[in-house]
Amino acid sequence: xxxxxxxxxxxxxxxxxxxVSQTDLCEESGVNKETISDLCKDSERKPQKKTAxxxxxxxxxxxxxxxxxxxxxxx
Numbered sequence: 840x841x842x843x844x845x846x847x848x849x850x851x852x853x854x855x856x857x858x859v860s861q862t863d864l865c866e867e868s869g870v871n872k873e874t875i876s877d878l879c880k881d882s883e884r885k886p887q888k889k890t891a892x893x894x895x896x897x898x899x900x901x902x903x904x905x906x907x908x909x910x911x912x913x914x
Contacts, residue, residue: 851879
């Protein structure tokens with residue numbers, strides 16, 4: 840079960856809800872696994888603009904029919 844008992848950020852909750860693994864997101868976005876892991880558990884952590892763009896583009900490819908943007912996860 841994804842996310843069981845772990846603190847989750849908005850991004851972490853979103854990928855859990857949509858069945859996307861951190862490994863899949865890492866591979867699709869080209870973003871380091873440690874960075875993805877930190878962003879999925881730490882609500883205070885904000886990625887650089889380029890990294891956020893890569894993550895969002897990967898999410899939109901991994902979950903057809905979605906149209907997320909960086910503001911959905913990071914203010």
